[in-house]
Amino acid sequence: MTLRESATFPADVLAEIHRAADQGIYDVRGFGAKRKLPSFDDLLFLGASMSRYPLEGYREKCATNVTLGTRYAKKPVELDIPITIAGMSFGSLGANAKESLGRAATLMGTSTTTGDGGMTSEERESSKTLVYQVLPSRYGLNPDDLRRADAIEVVVGQGAKPGGGGMLLGQKITERVAGMRDLPEGIDQRSACRHPDWTGPDDLEIKIQELREITDYQLPIYIKIGATRVTYDVTLAVKSGADVVVLDGMQGGTAATQDVFIEHVGIPTLPAVRLAVDALEELGMHREVQLIVSGGIRNGADAAKALALGADAVSIGSAALVALGCNRDVYIEDYEKLGTLPGYCHHCHTGACPVGVATQTPELEARLRPEQGAQWLRNYLTTMVLEMQTLARACGKSHVLNLEPEDLTALTIEAAAMARVPLAGTTWIPGSS
Amino acid sequence: MTTFDLDNDSLRDLNGRLHGDPPAKVKVTNAGGRHSVAVGVDADIEISIDGHVGYYCAGMNKQATIRVNGNAGPGVAENMMSGVVDVSGNASQYAGASAHGGTLIIRGDASSRCGISMKGIDIVVAGDVGHLSAFMAQTGHLVICGNAGDHLGDSLYEAIIFVRGEVGELGADCIEKEMRPEHYARLESLLGAAGLDFDPKEFKRYGSARKLYHFNIDHADAY
Amino acid sequence: MCGIVGIYYKNKKLQGNLGASLAAMLVEMSDRGPDSAGVAVYRDPVDSGHLKVSLFSASEYDWESLKSELESQSGQDIEYARHATHALFTVPNNGFDAVAWILATHPELRLMSAGSSIEIYKEKGLPQEFVRQFDLQQFSGSHALGHTRMATESAVTTEHSHPFSTGLDLCLVHNGSLSNHNRLRQSLRNCGVDIRTDNDSEVAAGYLMWRLREGDTLEQALERALLDLDGFYTLAIGTKNGFAVLRDPIACKPAIMAETDDWVAMASEFRAIAQLEGVEHANVWEPAPATVYAWGGQ
Numbered sequence: 001m002t003l004r005e006s007a008t009f010p011a012d013v014l015a016e017i018h019r020a021a022d023q024g025i026y027d028v029r030g031f032g033a034k035r036k037l038p039s040f041d042d043l044l045f046l047g048a049s050m051s052r053y054p055l056e057g058y059r060e061k062c063a064t065n066v067t068l069g070t071r072y073a074k075k076p077v078e079l080d081i082p083i084t085i086a087g088m089s090f091g092s093l094g095a096n097a098k099e100s101l102g103r104a105a106t107l108m109g110t111s112t113t114t115g116d117g118g119m120t121s122e123e124r125e126s127s128k129t130l131v132y133q134v135l136p137s138r139y140g141l142n143p144d145d146l147r148r149a150d151a152i153e154v155v156v157g158q159g160a161k162p163g164g165g166g167m168l169l170g171q172k173i174t175e176r177v178a179g180m181r182d183l184p185e186g187i188d189q190r191s192a193c194r195h196p197d198w199t200g201p202d203d204l205e206i207k208i209q210e211l212r213e214i215t216d217y218q219l220p221i222y223i224k225i226g227a228t229r230v231t232y233d234v235t236l237a238v239k240s241g242a243d244v245v246v247l248d249g250m251q252g253g254t255a256a257t258q259d260v261f262i263e264h265v266g267i268p269t270l271p272a273v274r275l276a277v278d279a280l281e282e283l284g285m286h287r288e289v290q291l292i293v294s295g296g297i298r299n300g301a302d303a304a305k306a307l308a309l310g311a312d313a314v315s316i317g318s319a320a321l322v323a324l325g326c327n328r329d330v331y332i333e334d335y336e337k338l339g340t341l342p343g344y345c346h347h348c349h350t351g352a353c354p355v356g357v358a359t360q361t362p363e364l365e366a367r368l369r370p371e372q373g374a375q376w377l378r379n380y381l382t383t384m385v386l387e388m389q390t391l392a393r394a395c396g397k398s399h400v401l402n403l404e405p406e407d408l409t410a411l412t413i414e415a416a417a418m419a420r421v422p423l424a425g426t427t428w429i430p431g432s433s
Numbered sequence: 434m435t436t437f438d439l440d441n442d443s444l445r446d447l448n449g450r451l452h453g454d455p456p457a458k459v460k461v462t463n464a465g466g467r468h469s470v471a472v473g474v475d476a477d478i479e480i481s482i483d484g485h486v487g488y489y490c491a492g493m494n495k496q497a498t499i500r501v502n503g504n505a506g507p508g509v510a511e512n513m514m515s516g517v518v519d520v521s522g523n524a525s526q527y528a529g530a531s532a533h534g535g536t537l538i539i540r541g542d543a544s545s546r547c548g549i550s551m552k553g554i555d556i557v558v559a560g561d562v563g564h565l566s567a568f569m570a571q572t573g574h575l576v577i578c579g580n581a582g583d584h585l586g587d588s589l590y591e592a593i594i595f596v597r598g599e600v601g602e603l604g605a606d607c608i609e610k611e612m613r614p615e616h617y618a619r620l621e622s623l624l625g626a627a628g629l630d631f632d633p634k635e636f637k638r639y640g641s642a643r644k645l646y647h648f649n650i651d652h653a654d655a656y
Numbered sequence: 657m658c659g660i661v662g663i664y665y666k667n668k669k670l671q672g673n674l675g676a677s678l679a680a681m682l683v684e685m686s687d688r689g690p691d692s693a694g695v696a697v698y699r700d701p702v703d704s705g706h707l708k709v710s711l712f713s714a715s716e717y718d719w720e721s722l723k724s725e726l727e728s729q730s731g732q733d734i735e736y737a738r739h740a741t742h743a744l745f746t747v748p749n750n751g752f753d754a755v756a757w758i759l760a761t762h763p764e765l766r767l768m769s770a771g772s773s774i775e776i777y778k779e780k781g782l783p784q785e786f787v788r789q790f791d792l793q794q795f796s797g798s799h800a801l802g803h804t805r806m807a808t809e810s811a812v813t814t815e816h817s818h819p820f821s822t823g824l825d826l827c828l829v830h831n832g833s834l835s836n837h838n839r840l841r842q843s844l845r846n847c848g849v850d851i852r853t854d855n856d857s858e859v860a861a862g863y864l865m866w867r868l869r870e871g872d873t874l875e876q877a878l879e880r881a882l883l884d885l886d887g888f889y890t891l892a893i894g895t896k897n898g899f900a901v902l903r904d905p906i907a908c909k910p911a912i913m914a915e916t917d918d919w920v921a922m923a924s925e926f927r928a929i930a931q932l933e934g935v936e937h938a939n940v941w942e943p944a945p946a947t948v949y950a951w952g953g954q
Contacts, residue, residue, distance in 0.1 A: 197530040
């Protein structure tokens with residue numbers, strides 16, 4: 001008996017149609033886009049040889065510090081490493097996870113970011129540098145937290161769902177989460193996709209002025225966008241008055257949204273970075289308005305490549321959670337109860353996270369001790385930084401921000417076109433030369 | 434009484450002075466439609482503003498009593514935490530947006546999306562409100578002494594809406610509810626705080642039908 | 657995204673203030689629109705045998721030579737006035753179709769407006785610079801629209817600036833972002849409407865021109881626009897005798913109107929209107945969504 005699968009209707013598509021027929025609602029899940037996409041894996045570094053000389057490890061320094069928010073803020077954000085922790089809400093994550101993120105970031109000299117639920121005291125206390133998000137929902141937003149933040153991030157969208165609002169299902173709306181968000185306990189949270197008091201970059205400019213007036217011009221203001229019409233959006237973010245642009249590609253994760261959103265909206269991080277840097281250069285603002293890139297950053301190679309293409313820093317979300325234990329092969333029975341296995345789990349939306357990261361259930365949360373989580377994430381970030389430095393030194397750089405597009409070559413025609421980097425073995429950049 | 438004339442003094446001077454240790458009474462003249470006047474105040478003081486203001490007047494107010502002798506642009510008292518904001522004229526859209534507490538009084542009309550995303554504020558409008566007012570309103574009270582535009586309370590959570598005049602087409606999950614003694618009492622106190630002489634018995638109450646609290650395919654057409 | 661301003665004088669004696677008022681309003685909207693500015697001024701109407709035509713050249717131009725050509729083509733005397741990068745020509749409107757001739761033989765020029773009283777000028781750069789370049793303070797006239805631009809999805813060029821001319825003595829300015837302009841542009845081109853740029857606002861202007869050409873009144877055309885244009889918009893339309901304002905049904909883009917015994921004004925933000933004399937006594941209100949407002953007649 002020969003079994004022949006249809007490429008148009010493979011097993012997962014058949015299962016999804018059956019599920020839709022049973023439930024009558026779109027599929028909601030966590031994590032980012034799972035399908036294969038052009039990515040930084042399709043770029044390679046050109047290490048030193050005869051024409052270019054590498055740096056020795058150790059005393060021949062390769063610096064990693066970066067300053068964000070130099071355009072207008074009185075107190076820019078100084079980071080020791082060009083890797084930040086992306087916005088993830090208390091609510092989607094448990095308190096122990098948020099504390100782990102904060103502690104590790106503090107140890108590494110970088111920042112964490114609040115999410116769609118406001119600032120918790122645990123995060124403010126554990127995180128030396130904390131970026132405070134202003135989202136369409138405005139859950140928990142208040143001027144005291146605004147003033148005790150180190151930077152403000154106005155969220156226009158995120159890579160997993162550009163054009164969509166936040167989502168948190170009833171099982172994660174505990175008494176504490178409900179209190180912070182002014183919602184009834186246990187309901188499914190519906191969130192707005194547009195900000196309540198401004199629409200468009202002309203109004204955003206006025207909103208940013210208001211935030212600056214309230215915080216006496218002390219703090220940098222970031223604008224976060226999901227990667228779609230990157231050229232226009234980055235240009236408009238600059239014109240609206242941003243100090244920093246945060247650009248989140250379609251591989252960016254979420255704790256809960258419609259699968260159709262995750263897989264079918266937005267562009268991958270690889271082409272997004274290049275478009276953003278081009279827009280900044282067109283305005284004469286590259287390095288004046290800093291660019292943070294996120295969406296599927298997994299290792300030091302991804303980070304170094306993003307920097308080489310012109311980013312000032314990268315941000316990690318999903319990868320940070322994986323460092324905290326997401327998809328680790330422990331508590332296998334609990335993965336199975338969710339209908340999944342370690343390595344395949346994207347069930348953040350259920351709140352039944354087997355490793356205690358994306359949950360509000362105390363027994364599950366207890367599985368992640370903040371000290372252990374902080375240690376894991378610190379180790380992972382340290383590894384990423386060492387990898388970046390290894391690559392940068394090999395390219396002859398004494399600072400990771402000196403990496404440039406000419407240090408790269410592409411393995412595929414798509415990657416060459418998207419990153420505007422020559423196809424390996426040729427001088428050909430499709431669309432440019 | 435400390436006075437700021439916005440035709441001569443900068444907005445930064447005004448707001449900077451209002452933060453930190455401000456005087457108990459402040460007067461602002463020649464508002465001229467400027468934006469972000471008296472934002473981020475956190476003190477039990479009185480501020481009186483002459484002229485029309487632009488966007489976000491009294492944004493994120495805490496404790497202060499702020500009177501606008503004129504009209505207010507979009508987002509007046511947005512995200513207010515406590516205190517009172519009193520607008521003698523009309524308010525543009527998004528009045529009281531996402532505000533957590535305090536009282537916003539609008540003695541003229543409010544435009545569209547009045548009380549959008551409100552999270553505990555009490556808003557009293559002597560005149561009409563525009564469309565999509567109380568959109569996704571979570572908690573707090575919205576009192577409308579005039580008429581309400583279409584889609585009132587669209588996607589409503591637990592905020593309570595009182596309307597004295599006509600209501601256009603109601604928003605998704607917003608329904609009329611019974612007025613009980615505690616509602617009359619609350620309404621009386623809200624009208625009293627605003628110094629408005631309307632009879633609570635003339636008002637109807639609107640609240641959430643709570644059918645959108647958990648997704649059910651039978652309600653898919655609400656989306 | 658942008659700033660829109662408009663003013664119409666009910667009191668004819670105040671028409672001398674038009675330029676100064678318009679300049680003040682325009683500059684107040686600089687933050688909303690730093691990329692380019694433009695105005696449509698209605699003044700100095702010519703008789704029915706003539707037409708005023710505003711022409712733009714991206715580089716230095718020999719307007720005298722164009723004047724000679726037009727004179728030899730039409731057999732009549734032609735007058736023109738220079739305004740920075742533009743020139744306003746007064747051409748005959750009987751027999752010889754000067755506009756068609758210019759478009760056919762001088763593709764290097766851009767036609768900004770044509771009509772008996774309309775004059776459109778637009779340029780890249782800050783509003784303050786525009787006011788200075790075109791000496792806007794000196795203008796007088798019955799009414800005017802102005803626009804300051806923050807480009808969203810198309811380039812910053814003079815051609816992409818507003819106001820867009822939709823026909824004789826007609827123009828449009830737009831604040832917002834249309835979401836279906838690409839397919840609409842194609843279908844309008846198929847109907848013979850000449851749309852030159854990829855700017856969404858030009859599509860709105862072209863749409864109105866098409867409807868008016870098909871016999872709609874301005875009100876009918878705007879009512880129909882509510883059905884056919886998708887997205888967020890506040891539109892202000894200039895007509896020979898006045899202007900009209902329309903907001904889309906969702907109505908998130910701002911709009912303020914003000915009226916005194918002497919004038920009617922509109923703007924994206926009140927602080928532009930705050931510049932006008934007599935504003936302390938003005939009745940100030942917001943236009944309702946999906947409602948056509950018109951003053952002065954067509």
